[in-house]
Amino acid sequence: MNAPIASLIFAFGIAGLLYLDRQRAPRASKALWLPGIWIALIASRPLTVWVGSTPSGNAQLEGTPLDAAVYAALLALALVVLGRRRAQTSALLLANRWLLVYFGFCLVSVAWSYHPDVSLKRWIKAIGDLAMVLIIATDRNPLVAIRRTVSRVGFVLLPTSLLFIKYFPALGRDYDADGNVANVGVTLNKNSLGLTVLLISLVVVSNLRSLLTLTHPGAADRGRRLLAQGALLAFGVTLFGLADCKTCIACFILGTFLLIACGRPAMAQQPARVHTVCVGLIALAGLTLALGGGPGLIETMGRDASMSGRADIWPAGDLALAVAMQELMGLSQRPGPDELERLAEQWRPHRAVAARMLWQYYLGSRKKSRKEAQDGTQKGTKKNFT
Numbered sequence: 596m597n598a599p600i601a602s603l604i605f606a607f608g609i610a611g612l613l614y615l616d617r618q619r620a621p622r623a624s625k626a627l628w629l630p631g632i633w634i635a636l637i638a639s640r641p642l643t644v645w646v647g648s649t650p651s652g653n654a655q656l657e658g659t660p661l662d663a664a665v666y667a668a669l670l671a672l673a674l675v676v677l678g679r680r681r682a683q684t685s686a687l688l689l690a691n692r693w694l695l696v697y698f699g700f701c702l703v704s705v706a707w708s709y710h711p712d713v714s715l716k717r718w719i720k721a722i723g724d725l726a727m728v729l730i731i732a733t734d735r736n737p738l739v740a741i742r743r744t745v746s747r748v749g750f751v752l753l754p755t756s757l758l759f760i761k762y763f764p765a766l767g768r769d770y771d772a773d774g775n776v777a778n779v780g781v782t783l784n785k786n787s788l789g790l791t792v793l794l795i796s797l798v799v800v801s802n803l804r805s806l807l808t809l810t811h812p813g814a815a816d817r818g819r820r821l822l823a824q825g826a827l828l829a830f831g832v833t834l835f836g837l838a839d840c841k842t843c844i845a846c847f848i849l850g851t852f853l854l855i856a857c858g859r860p861a862m863a864q865q866p867a868r869v870h871t872v873c874v875g876l877i878a879l880a881g882l883t884l885a886l887g888g889g890p891g892l893i894e895t896m897g898r899d900a901s902m903s904g905r906a907d908i909w910p911a912g913d914l915a916l917a918v919a920m921q922e923l924m925g926l927s928q929r930p931g932p933d934e935l936e937r938l939a940e941q942w943r944p945h946r947a948v949a950a951r952m953l954w955q956y957y958l959g960s961r962k963k964s965r966k967e968a969q970d971g972t973q974k975g976t977k978k979n980f981t
Contacts, residue, residue, distance in 0.1 A: 602762070613747065613750050616750070616824065617816075624740070629673050631744045634727070634745070639781040642665050643661050644783075669723065670726060673723065673726040674726060683733040742801065746799070753830040753834060755781050756780025757834060767779060769785075780837075786838075789835070789843035796828060796831035800828070802820075803824050835847065906946075907947060908947045909935075909949075909950060911939070916935060922960065
């Protein structure tokens with residue numbers, strides 16, 4: 596199948612899923628499209644990247660005018676919505692006054708920031724995050740609102756990610772830090788893809804659990820909504836494999852267990868039981884680490900014990916390492932990259948630690964040599980003077 600046909604099929608599929616997941620009652624507020632668009636932009640790529648324009652200046656630090664304009668427009672519309680819900684908004688903010696204290700402190704901290712203008716822009720964007728949360732929280736049914744909002748985002752982002760990876764590799768794939776091909780979908784790196792899939796999939800699991808226990812009049816929509824949510828979960832599971840993010844998979848399994856276990860009536864009506872389950876899981880993880888099972892558990896997830904691979908980084912072409920190795924091992928000549936690789940095999944999987952120690956030795960020995968040279972020069976000068 597070629598890319599244009601695949602795009603057409605996926606477009607019809609996305610429209611079909613949105614149609615199947617529609618709900619007659621309760622009606623969703625049209626204002627929920629604002630947080631939906633906001634989440635979709637944050638969970639994927641900046642708008643500047645989507646339109647293919649080249650950002651000028653330090654875009655990573657300062658952002659781009661296009662992104663700023665879009666976020667500003669969304670924030671302005673959100674403030675209009677919250678203004679119409681001022682009673683609910685005020686009550687919610689007063690009930691969470693420490694959140695206002697936190698944002699107030701963040702605003703004051705702009706004064707001593709290294710980049711006050713950038714800090715102020717990011718504070719305003721954080722206010723946008725808060726505004727979108729308030730739109731959902733002040734809805735007639737906040738739980739239904741967040742489920743619908745995240746589902747809508749998922750129906751667009753997850754199928755599009757699979758489309759990009761399979762049929763538009765220039766968009767859906769990239770290279771990681773080690774030079775390996777990584778599937779990124781609609782995001783900018785595979786970890787972001789894993790995180791996006793994780794958050795959407797957990798909401799989908801909650802939706803499925805709710806639909807399976809649905810008893811009110813909205814149950815008439817259950818069949819087609821189950822089909823739509825089930826398809827979305829299938830996209831999520833597929834993307835978990837393509838993203839190769841073992842941490843996100845482990846978090847998804849744990850989150851699913853908690854959602855199902857804590858959603859049972861016997862647990863939901865007894866918060867103390869929910870707390871006991873959470874504390875028990877934390878205690879189990881701590882006990883595993885205390886008994887030395889941590890590295891083995893992490894390795895079963897496909898990762899090294901450092902969870903990053905950085906503990907075994909060995910820059911075999913580094914000149915300072917070669918000089919330090921030559922001096923410490925009494926080698927007749929400076930070792931090349933291949934020889935350094937062979938000599939460092941004994942330090943796996945902690946070669947990065949050995950590299951830092953060798954660098955410290957190199958810096959210390961050179962500092963000592965410079966000091967001795969300076970002392971010798973000063974003595975010679977003094978002798979000549981006398």
